[in-house]
Amino acid sequence: MSALVLTGADYSVYARIARMALVQKGLDYRFDECDVFEEADRVALRKRHPFGKIPVLEHAGKTVIETQAILRYIDAVFPDKPLFPREADDVARSEQAISVIANYAYPCLVWQIFVPWYRAQDEDSSRAGDGRPIDESVSEMAMTCQTVLDGLIADTSWFSGRVFGAADAYVYAVLAYFRCVPWGLAACGGYPNLNAWFSLARNQPGPVATPYPREARRAE
Numbered sequence: 001m002s003a004l005v006l007t008g009a010d011y012s013v014y015a016r017i018a019r020m021a022l023v024q025k026g027l028d029y030r031f032d033e034c035d036v037f038e039e040a041d042r043v044a045l046r047k048r049h050p051f052g053k054i055p056v057l058e059h060a061g062k063t064v065i066e067t068q069a070i071l072r073y074i075d076a077v078f079p080d081k082p083l084f085p086r087e088a089d090d091v092a093r094s095e096q097a098i099s100v101i102a103n104y105a106y107p108c109l110v111w112q113i114f115v116p117w118y119r120a121q122d123e124d125s126s127r128a129g130d131g132r133p134i135d136e137s138v139s140e141m142a143m144t145c146q147t148v149l150d151g152l153i154a155d156t157s158w159f160s161g162r163v164f165g166a167a168d169a170y171v172y173a174v175l176a177y178f179r180c181v182p183w184g185l186a187a188c189g190g191y192p193n194l195n196a197w198f199s200l201a202r203n204q205p206g207p208v209a210t211p212y213p214r215e216a217r218r219a220e
């Protein structure tokens, strides 16, 4: 079998989605670290990803960019343990969850809430506070994202249907950062379905094998 090589960073949300998917499918892969905040790595990355993003997958002489395309590709090449459902209700839930994460939750929960809190912590942890957003519209967006995800997961164990799949990896990668923020973790308490899902998901092989450095530090 040709080697699967994933380029990414251990702190990256999208690289983690791809890594979780590979682990859930039981596929061996090599993880090549690329720090998108380092100039030399960014220059090298642009040769493979025209938009300078991670992850990038290499397999059998092909380069695949964009996380959803990577997941679809590995599902097509390795059909065992599918990441994407086929039943209509599951397809609707899974696609909605992925779209909500990519378009609304990742920018809001990660970039507008987790990253500012994390950076403030690094500068002076006593002044970082609980991470509550100053801008009310950001809190509202965070609530809307959680309300929608909580509704999607109300009558089923997994966003992808019968097993932890692509949609679960998307939701997990974002919520794992959001829940590092004290205000985020407290806010999660108001969404029982999502909370129950997170408790199940955190013990799945993908999430267990790919902790963010921030989470690994907390567990020490």
Ligand SMILES: N[C@@H](CCC(=O)N[C@@H](CS)C(=O)NCC(=O)O)C(=O)O
Binding pocket: 012, 013, 014, 015, 036, 052, 053, 054, 055, 065, 066, 067, 068
């Ligand atoms: N649409 C891309 C998004 C990937 C993405 O935003 N990756 C982030 C890391 S989580 C990145 O490479 N950021 C670097 C940058 O924006 O310069 C995908 O689905 O793969």
